[in-house]
Amino acid sequence: MRTSVVAPYSAYLRVYEPLAAFPEPERSRWANYVRDVHTRRVWGAGGTAELTAEEQQASLEGILATPPEPAPPHESEDAYVAELDGIPLVCPRQTRLRCWTAMAEMRRDYPEVVQNAFFPGLVLAQAQADHERWRLENPDVQPHIHSSTWHVPMRWFVLFAQDERVLVEPDGDGAGAAGGWELYYRTPMVQARRRVARALRVLRDTLEEGALITGLEDTGRWLEEFHPRAMVELDFGGLVRLIPTGDLADERTAEYVSEGLAALAAGDGARASEAYRRITERWSAVRALEHAS
Numbered sequence: 001m002r003t004s005v006v007a008p009y010s011a012y013l014r015v016y017e018p019l020a021a022f023p024e025p026e027r028s029r030w031a032n033y034v035r036d037v038h039t040r041r042v043w044g045a046g047g048t049a050e051l052t053a054e055e056q057q058a059s060l061e062g063i064l065a066t067p068p069e070p071a072p073p074h075e076s077e078d079a080y081v082a083e084l085d086g087i088p089l090v091c092p093r094q095t096r097l098r099c100w101t102a103m104a105e106m107r108r109d110y111p112e113v114v115q116n117a118f119f120p121g122l123v124l125a126q127a128q129a130d131h132e133r134w135r136l137e138n139p140d141v142q143p144h145i146h147s148s149t150w151h152v153p154m155r156w157f158v159l160f161a162q163d164e165r166v167l168v169e170p171d172g173d174g175a176g177a178a179g180g181w182e183l184y185y186r187t188p189m190v191q192a193r194r195r196v197a198r199a200l201r202v203l204r205d206t207l208e209e210g211a212l213i214t215g216l217e218d219t220g221r222w223l224e225e226f227h228p229r230a231m232v233e234l235d236f237g238g239l240v241r242l243i244p245t246g247d248l249a250d251e252r253t254a255e256y257v258s259e260g261l262a263a264l265a266a267g268d269g270a271r272a273s274e275a276y277r278r279i280t281e282r283w284s285a286v287r288a289l290e291h292a293s
Contacts, residue, residue: 009242009289012235013146013156013219015189016082016089021227030079034088037081070119070127071099084188084231091144091233098143100131142225147237151287154257154279155216156234158199159192159223160185162255167248181240181248189223189230196220199261206264242286253282 168182260275
């Protein structure tokens with residue numbers, strides 16, 4: 001029996017590619033998928049929350065299985081679908097690949113005793129072997145989705161302008177997979193790459209090497225792997241449930257990031273510090289909820 005599951009407290013950075021970016025026979029399969037989606041629901045902001053909640057449900061079922069399944073045995077055949085300038089775009093969910101990636105991060109960031117609290121050692125070892133074998137066979141395949149729990153990394157906002165924000169109100173009584181509001185930023189790939197390059201020039205000229213520059217460099221390299229006519233989306237996902245409605249309507253982090261970069265470029269440290277203060281104030285309250293009892 002399936003239960004109602006809402007999206008986790010995670011945000012998502014997604015890349016949607018045109019059908020031309022995929023080789024055959026994958027291209028034809030996604031073309032058929034897009035036609036099917038078009039007959040079932042409207043594309044655009046508001047179309048991802050249900051799929052995200054379904055994915056969370058499947059993940060919970062895998063974790064609770066005996067033995068647990070840290071990654072599904074087969075790759076997802078579903079995708080998020082959007083449209084840019086009249087061209088349909090597809091963001092494959094790649095659930096299995098993303099589970100493998102998350103487990104690799106867990107092995108890197110946590111000691112073995114913590115890992116074994118979630119999954120038996122043999123299960124983790126088998127998943128790692130499956131991932132390594134798949135990677136040898138598919139060395140060029142990249143995940144189309146990155147996720148972040150309890151906050152949106154500041155470097156993600158570099159990719160977007162404030163006027164690219166989309167705020168979706170609940171339908172009727174607010175029922176549905178998301179249970180309420182949805183918030184997105186969306187931009188063409190060419191704009192995202194241009195903003196990353198511009199920001200890196202400013203940061204390298206004004207700051208010492210650190211996590212912000214390294215993280216933005218990684219994000220830039222990831223974007224370069226995709227079709228130039230793709231679209232990039234920042235989806236606040238389940239984080240909208242942690243942000244008061246009034247703050248959602250006044251979400252301006254992308255504007256503050258842009259202001260901070262402009263101030264750094266102009267040598268205005270005071271204005272850059274003020275922009276950074278606004279960003280940290282906006283997100284410190286949300287991150288603090290991770291440790292709330």
